Amino acid sequence: MPISAYLFFASGVNQFERLPIISEGVNELPKGESLLGNSPALEGKITVLGFPGAHLFKDRGDAFNLNQKIYKKYKDFDDFQLVMVLPKGSEAEAQKVVDELSPISDMSNWNYLFLERDEIQTFYNSLGLVGKLDEDMASVNVYLVDKDRNVRGRNGKSKAGQFEYKEGYSTISAAELHNDMMDDVKVLLAEYRLALKKYKRINKDQ
Numbered sequence: 001m002p003i004s005a006y007l008f009f010a011s012g013v014n015q016f017e018r019l020p021i022i023s024e025g026v027n028e029l030p031k032g033e034s035l036l037g038n039s040p041a042l043e044g045k046i047t048v049l050g051f052p053g054a055h056l057f058k059d060r061g062d063a064f065n066l067n068q069k070i071y072k073k074y075k076d077f078d079d080f081q082l083v084m085v086l087p088k089g090s091e092a093e094a095q096k097v098v099d100e101l102s103p104i105s106d107m108s109n110w111n112y113l114f115l116e117r118d119e120i121q122t123f124y125n126s127l128g129l130v131g132k133l134d135e136d137m138a139s140v141n142v143y144l145v146d147k148d149r150n151v152r153g154r155n156g157k158s159k160a161g162q163f164e165y166k167e168g169y170s171t172i173s174a175a176e177l178h179n180d181m182m183d184d185v186k187v188l189l190a191e192y193r194l195a196l197k198k199y200k201r202i203n204k205d206q
Contacts, residue, residue, distance in 0.1 A: 019144075019187045020155040022167045023128030026145065029083065030119050035094055035112040040083045046074075046188060047145040048082040050171070051124065053138025054090040060097050062171035066142060067105050069177035074185060075109045079147065079192075085123065087137050088114045127151055129167050141168030144184060152188060154180075 029040055042049075048070060052059065066082075074080045086094065094112040101107055115123070120137050128151070133139055144152045154166035169181040 017187070018191055019152045019184055022151040022153045022155060024148075024150045026128070026149050026151060027123055027126035028149065029085070029113060030115055030123055032113050032115045032119070033088070033091075034114070035091070035098065036108075038111070040081065040111050040113055042083075042145050042149045044079065044147050046077070046080050046147060046185075046192075048080075048142050049145050050082070050084045050142040051120070051133055051137060051139045052084050052086055053134070053136035054087045055093065055136060056084075056086060056090065056138075057093040057096045060100060062140065063097050063101065065174045065177055066171050067101050067110075069174055070181055070185065071110060072105050073182070074189075075106065077189070080109065082110045084110075084112045085115060085120055086112060087117050087120065090114065131168060139168070140170050140172050142171055142181075143168045144181070144188065146188060147192070152184065154184070 026042070029042055031039055034040055048066070050066070052062070056063070071082055075082075084094070091112075091114060094114075098107050098110070098112075101110075117137055121133065124133055127143065129143070131139060131141060146152055151167065153168065154164045156164065158164040166180065169184075170176050
């Protein structure tokens with residue numbers, strides 16, 4: 001995306017403050033089969049990470065909310081991806097979700113990774129979150145992971161001056177995705193835009 005797009009996303013968002021780190025250096029994604037046939041990785045990507053569980057087609061409304069409020073707005077950024085981690089055996093369920101969303105959205109940056117349940121739990125534990133997965137290996141939340149494999153969210157004073165902690169964003173709530181998560185993705189994109197601008201300025205001065 002052109003730098004002008006980053007300028008747009010950066011404007012008026014939290015006064016260019018960095019988005020707080022919730023946990024640092026989470027594990028890289030385990031190797032496994034994916035719906036796109038590749039091996040998705042967190043390193044070097046801004047990732048929306050989710051754990052929809054084995055019965056994700058039943059809750060496909062959550063995927064629709066995420067698609068409309070977040071994914072469609074940022075999917076064209078080269079360094080952006082959405083990865084859903086779920087148990088082996090749920091491949092058909094995932095394909096049905098993709099088939100329903102494909103007519104309204106390009107799904108080429110929306111991936112499903114299939115792992116054994118113990119692999120999912122070990123990987124999730126590395127995120128260092130307060131929330132837990134349920135017995136279906138599922139969470140209603142999605143998480144924002146930066147290019148250095150840090151979970152980002154909110155941990156400090158809100159705009160209203162009250163303490164706020166947010167490690168994930170509920171896919172059940174279209175309003176939370178539209179307001180909180182969209183704002184936080186803008187902040188994270190602005191960080192990388194400003195870092196790129198600083199890097200180019202330093203190289204120019206050398």
